[in-house]
Every structure is written in C-alpha cells, then in structure tokens.
Amino acid sequence: MSYAPILITLLLHAEPVLAAGLLDSEVLERAEAEFEEGVRLRQARDQAQPHFRNAAGYFEELRQRGLANAALYRNLGNAYLLAGDLPGAILAYHRGLRLAPNDAGLRESLAEAREHVVYPASGDLGRPRSTERPPWLPHVGSGWLMLAAMVCYVLGCLGLTRWRMVLRERLLFTSLTALALAGVLSVWLILRASERRESETHPLVVIARDGVLLRRGNSTTFPPRYDTPVNRGVEGRLLFERGGWLQIELSGSELGWVPRDAVFVDAP
Amino acid sequence: MNSDKTISSIVRLFFPVLIRVYPWLILSILLCSFSLDPQAEGSEEGEANEVPVVGRPVDLPFSEASGWFEAQARAEPTTVEAETPLTFTVSVRAVRPARRPPQRLDLRQLPEFAEQFYIEDPSEEAARPDDRTWEFTYRLKPRRTEVRAIPSLPFVYFNPYLRTASKGFQVLYTDPIPIHVLPHEKVQVPIQAPERAFVLATGPAVLERQTPWTPPRPGSILAMLLVPPLGCLAWYLLWRRLYPDAARVASQQRSSAARRAVQALDSLRRLDPQARAAITTSIVANYLHQRLDLTIAEPTPHEIALLFAQHDFSPTLTQRASHFFDVCDRARFLPADGGTAVAQVELHDSAIQLILAVEEETCPTPQS
Numbered sequence: 001m002s003y004a005p006i007l008i009t010l011l012l013h014a015e016p017v018l019a020a021g022l023l024d025s026e027v028l029e030r031a032e033a034e035f036e037e038g039v040r041l042r043q044a045r046d047q048a049q050p051h052f053r054n055a056a057g058y059f060e061e062l063r064q065r066g067l068a069n070a071a072l073y074r075n076l077g078n079a080y081l082l083a084g085d086l087p088g089a090i091l092a093y094h095r096g097l098r099l100a101p102n103d104a105g106l107r108e109s110l111a112e113a114r115e116h117v118v119y120p121a122s123g124d125l126g127r128p129r130s131t132e133r134p135p136w137l138p139h140v141g142s143g144w145l146m147l148a149a150m151v152c153y154v155l156g157c158l159g160l161t162r163w164r165m166v167l168r169e170r171l172l173f174t175s176l177t178a179l180a181l182a183g184v185l186s187v188w189l190i191l192r193a194s195e196r197r198e199s200e201t202h203p204l205v206v207i208a209r210d211g212v213l214l215r216r217g218n219s220t221t222f223p224p225r226y227d228t229p230v231n232r233g234v235e236g237r238l239l240f241e242r243g244g245w246l247q248i249e250l251s252g253s254e255l256g257w258v259p260r261d262a263v264f265v266d267a268p
Numbered sequence: 269m270n271s272d273k274t275i276s277s278i279v280r281l282f283f284p285v286l287i288r289v290y291p292w293l294i295l296s297i298l299l300c301s302f303s304l305d306p307q308a309e310g311s312e313e314g315e316a317n318e319v320p321v322v323g324r325p326v327d328l329p330f331s332e333a334s335g336w337f338e339a340q341a342r343a344e345p346t347t348v349e350a351e352t353p354l355t356f357t358v359s360v361r362a363v364r365p366a367r368r369p370p371q372r373l374d375l376r377q378l379p380e381f382a383e384q385f386y387i388e389d390p391s392e393e394a395a396r397p398d399d400r401t402w403e404f405t406y407r408l409k410p411r412r413t414e415v416r417a418i419p420s421l422p423f424v425y426f427n428p429y430l431r432t433a434s435k436g437f438q439v440l441y442t443d444p445i446p447i448h449v450l451p452h453e454k455v456q457v458p459i460q461a462p463e464r465a466f467v468l469a470t471g472p473a474v475l476e477r478q479t480p481w482t483p484p485r486p487g488s489i490l491a492m493l494l495v496p497p498l499g500c501l502a503w504y505l506l507w508r509r510l511y512p513d514a515a516r517v518a519s520q521q522r523s524s525a526a527r528r529a530v531q532a533l534d535s536l537r538r539l540d541p542q543a544r545a546a547i548t549t550s551i552v553a554n555y556l557h558q559r560l561d562l563t564i565a566e567p568t569p570h571e572i573a574l575l576f577a578q579h580d581f582s583p584t585l586t587q588r589a590s591h592f593f594d595v596c597d598r599a600r601f602l603p604a605d606g607g608t609a610v611a612q613v614e615l616h617d618s619a620i621q622l623i624l625a626v627e628e629e630t631c632p633t634p635q636s
Contacts, residue, residue, distance in 0.1 A: 024475055032468060039466050044456040062475070069476040071469035078465040099478050105464060112462050142481040154496045161500035165507055165514070167527055193483045 031058030052083035070100035086233040087206040087264050089113045101139035117233035126234035128251045142192050149185035152178045202237040204266035205248050214256020218245030225256045319426040323437050329377045333425035335366035341442035343418055350452040353407040362400040367428055372404050380419040410449040418445040526627050529555040545599035552619050569594040585625050592622050
C-alpha cells in the first residue's frame with residue numbers, strides 16, 4: 001500500500017511553515033511563541049485560531065523530522081483542537097497514546113475531543129464503543145509487561161530448582177504461582193502484539209470533513225451504504241485502498257468506501 | 269349719404285325692440301349663471317381629482333399623490349457600520365393644493381434599494397410638519413461595506429394642473445445621498461476548550477525521539493525461554509556435586525511420609541520442650557505406622573526394637589530407634605532437669621536423623 005498520497009494530504013493539511021532551514025529547537029521556539037500568542041488572544045477566536053494553526057504547523061514540522069514523544073503529540077493535538085481542526089487533534093492524541101499509553105492527560109484530551117464530534121442523533125454510526133476498563137486501572141506498557149513476565153518466569157524456574165533441592169511445599173506453590181503469572185502476562189503480551197500488528201496493517205483513519213457518506217463501492221456511482229453521513233472526527237480503520245478511495249471500518253464495525261481526501265490516515 | 273340714411277332707418281326700426289328685449293336678455297344671462305347645477309360642478313371637480321390609470325409608469329411604484337409636489341430625501345447618520353440601521357426620510361411638499369395626498373412607497377419594489385439595503389418598513393403614519401408637507405421615514409441597513417450611497421428615489425405623482433393628460437404623471441428623483449459604511453464590528457467569541465488544552469508542554473522532553481515498543485525477535489524469545497531453565501539445571505547439578513549429603517537427604521525426603529514427617533518436625537521449633545517431646549514421639553510413631561505398619565499408638569522402646577527386627581533393619585539402626593523412643597519417654601515423663609532439657613533439644617534432630625536413616629535403608633540413594 002502506498003502512503004505517499006496520504007502523506008501529501010497530511011502535509012497539505014498542516015499549516016505551511018517556512019521552517020526548512022531552522023534547527024529543531026528554533027522550530028519549537030516558534031511553535032511555542034505562536035501557541036502562547038494564541039492563548040493570549042483566546043477571547044477572540046477569529047484572531048487566536050490563526051496562531052494556533054501556525055503552532056500546529058510548526059509542531060507538525062517537528063513530527064515530520066522524526067521527533068516523537070507524548071509531550072509533542074499533546075502540544076500538537078491541543079494546537080489542532082484550538083485551531084478548530086478536530087480530526088487533526090484526535091489523530092495527534094492517538095499517536096501520543098501509542099507512545100505513552102499511561103498518559104492520563106492525553107487520554108482525557110482524546111475523550112474531550114471526541115465529545116466535540118457530531119454523531120448521528122439516531123443510531124450509533126461511527127460512535128466509539130464505550131470501554132469497560134475502569135479508569136483507575138493503569139495502562140501497563142508492553143515493555144514493563146514483558147519485564148514482569150520474564151521476572152516471574154525466572155523466579156519460577158529458580159523456585160522450582162530450589163524446591164528440588166529442599167523439597168519445601170511452600171516453595172513449590174510459590175514457584176508454580178510465579179510460572180502461572182508469567183504465562184498470563186505472556187498471553188497478555190501476545191494479545192497486545194497482535195493488536196499492534198493489526199493497527200499497523202489497518203491504520204487509524206479519522207474523517208476529515210462533515211457529511212461524508214459511506215458508499216458501497218469505490219466511486220460516487222455506488223449508492224451509500226448508510227443514509228446517514230458521518231462527520232469529521234469519526235474514527236475508523238483503513239481496510240483497503242483502491243483508485244483514490246479507501247475502504248474503512250468504523251468503530252461499530254460499519255464498513256464503507258470514502259474518498260481519500262475525506263479522511264486523515266495515521267500513516268507513519 | 270345713402271348708407272347713413274339706411275343705418276338711421278334700421279336703428280329707428282329696431283331700437284324700440286332692443287329697448288324692450290335688453291332687460292330680458294340681461295335677466296336671462298343672470299338666470300343662466302345662477303341656475304348652474306351644483307352637482308354638475310362637483311362632478312367636474314371629482315373628475316379633476318381622479319387619477320387616470322393610463323399613462324402611469326409601469327416600472328416604478330406610484331405614490332397615489334395628485335397635485336404639484338416637490339420631493340427631497342435625507343439620511344441620518346451617513347456613516348454607519350454594515351448591517352446597522354440608518355434613518356432615511358423622504359419629504360414631499362405640495363407646491364399647489366394637493367388633490368390627493370402621497371402614500372408611503374415600498375422601497376423593496378425598487379431593486380437598487382433592495383439589493384443594497386435591508387429595508388425595515390415601520391408601519392408609521394407619515395409625519396406632517398405642516399399642511400403641505402408629508403415625511404416618510406424608513407430604516408435602512410447597508411448589506412455590505414461596498415455600499416457607497418443611498419440611490420435616488422423616484423417619486424411618481426399625478427399633476428392635474430398640467431392640461432396635457434399624457435404628461436400628467438410626473439417622476440421626481442431625489443438626490444443620491446453618499447454614505448460611508450464601515451466594516452461591522454464582529455462579536456468576539458472566545459475559544460471554547462478545556463483549560464488543559466491551553467497548557468503547553470515545554471522543555472527538552474518535547475524534542476525527544478521515542479519509538480513505540482516492539483516485540484523481540486523469535487530468536488530472542490527462544491533464548492529468553494531457554495536460558496533460565498538451563499541455568500537452573502546447571503545450578504542444580506553444581507549443587508549436587510558441592511553438597512552430596514544434602515542431595516542425599518533431599519532424595520530421601522522424597523518419600524512422602526518422610527517428607528511430611530520432617531516438615532511436621534520443623535514446625536515444632538516454637539513449642540515448649542515438654543509439648544515438643546510428646547508431639548515428636550507422635551510424629552515419628554505416625555511415620556513408622558505409614559512406613560513399617562506399626563499398629564501401636566504409643567510404642568515402647570522394646571516394641572520398636574521388635575518392629576525393626578521384623579523388617580530386617582540393621583542392628584545399629586534398631587538400637588538407635590529403640591534409644592530414640594527411650595529418650596522420648598524420659599523427656600515426656602521424667603521431671604525436667606538440666607540433662608532432660610538437653611535431651612529435648614537433641615530430640616528433634618535425632619528424630620530427623622532416625623527418619624532419614626530408615627529411608628536410607630529402605631531405598632538407598634545411588635552413588636553418583
């Protein structure tokens with residue numbers, strides 16, 4: 001699958017900035033200055049939004065240069081959100097969460113951005129599924145998960161060996177518990193790796209404009225699959241690409257084809 | 269001369285007649301003049317007030333006015349913001365007595381007005397500054413900042429004073445009024461967003477290059493799975509080589525009865541010596557019951573010696589077992605003194621050693 005056109009779309013989507021000859025730190029300074037000017041003018045939306053848009057352009061430039069961290073994506077998402085670019089904000093928050101799943105600020109920002117998405121009044125078309133995960137449950141990083149599994153595995157092996165030496169039942173019980181825990185953690189890790197592979201195969205897409213119809217085929221000659229259009233900010237997964245059209249699957253498993261320029265794709 | 273005579277003869281002939289008719293003639297004229305029908309005069313005036321239909325301009329609204337008028341217009345203020353109202357006043361003054369008064373014109377019928385202004389048409393009566401003047405007030409809102417003037421207003425009326433009927437309908441154009449329309453001052457709307465969105469993350473962390481976690485390669489996973497058990501195996505073999513006695517003990521403890529007995533003996537360390545002696549005896553007796561089918565609950569040293577002899581244990585072990593139970597009896601039933609206390613301390617270790625010795629003779633450990 002070629003992502004070059006999608007990248008071009010993303011680049012065009014960003015505010016063009018003349019930052020080619022600048023160091024990363026200088027681009028960051030400009031971004032921060034634009035953002036702070038926007039904050040200063042926050043009481044006048046028409047005046048503030050161009051500054052936020054410029055700030056988003058500078059942050060996007062840093063992202064294009066390969067910088068990636070939760071703070072950068074939080075700034076980028078906030079700048080897009082304040083500039084009125086809801087799809088860009090949602091995409092940036094998702095990218096940040098992929099790097100830092102435990103970042104509560106990013107998670108809450110994503111939830112608040114989703115509240116601005118206009119979903120159909122009737123039905124759940126495009127509406128994200130509510131997660132049953134309790135908010136207090138931490139999102140353990142995959143690296144930590146793997147480390148914990150390895151520690152449990154090693155402790156289990158050592159415990160079993162020691163039990164073989166001294167034949168203490170408590171040692172046997174503890175060792176088997178550690179090995180069982182290692183197994184559970186390994187299964188968790190495998191599921192997460194599977195999710196990651198799935199997200200790489202079918203990257204995230206965000207509807208970029210209002211009133212996009214999901215069609216039955218890759219052309220306007222095909223009838224809409226649903227009478228209700230979806231609006232900007234609705235999330236889905238890219239399944240297939242053909243002839244300038246993308247087949248996407250929304251959060252509620254609704255399938256349909258949309259024009260390429262109607263969505264932002266979370267391409268690397 | 270003849271003509272003079274003729275005239276004189278005519279005058280003389282008709283004069284008496286004229287004298288007699290003249291008063292009647294005068295009277296008739298007077299009567300005629302006074303006998304004019306008032307109704308007839310009224311209808312003549314009504315005809316004069318009537319406004320003909322023919323000849324009206326079809327593309328301009330008619331004011332319904334009949335008379336002789338002058339029209340002027342003024343606006344206040346002449347500098348306004350777009351989409352804010354200004355007052356436009358049309359003043360119509362009758363030069364001669366009006367036959368019919370002017371009515372309010374609908375400016376929306378005039379394209380030049382409708383295209384450039386939002387027209388509010390309050391249903392107000394015309395103001396009358398004096399008997400001859402009518403003033404009509406409108407509220408106009410410029411639609412755009414490009415609006416430069418209020419255009420001429422065509423005032424159409426009928427002039428009955430002009431005898432040429434075809435020219436009776438007159439159109440007066442007021443002067444255009446220049447105005448200056450300023451951009452509308454926009455209402456400033458604040459950005460609605462959660463407060464956290466206005467907070468900028470700063471510092472060197474923003475310039476970091478992080479990569480998402482990637483699972484290790486299959487070779488690495490295999491190594492991680494194999495290294496711990498192999499290491500533990502090596503540890504175990506090394507341990508057996510370094511501590512053969514401990515290995516032997518561990519092998520012997522693999523008899524479940526022996527293992528349970530040793531664990532039960534280990535758990536007695538916190539008890540007082542008297543209770544520990546009684547329970548130690550019970551544990552060892554229970555062990556012998558499981559291993560050698562001892563049927564007596566509290567065997568004597570002699571009964572233990574017979575049991576061991578029946579199972580072909582070595583005389584040394586038989587004597588050792590008998591001695592153990594003898595010590596147990598002493599520890600349990602004799603009054604406590606220094607020697608007994610020492611015996612109670614050694615009792616625990618002797619019990620374990622006895623059990624391990626029985627296990628050794630029952631299933632000897634192969635020499636490595």
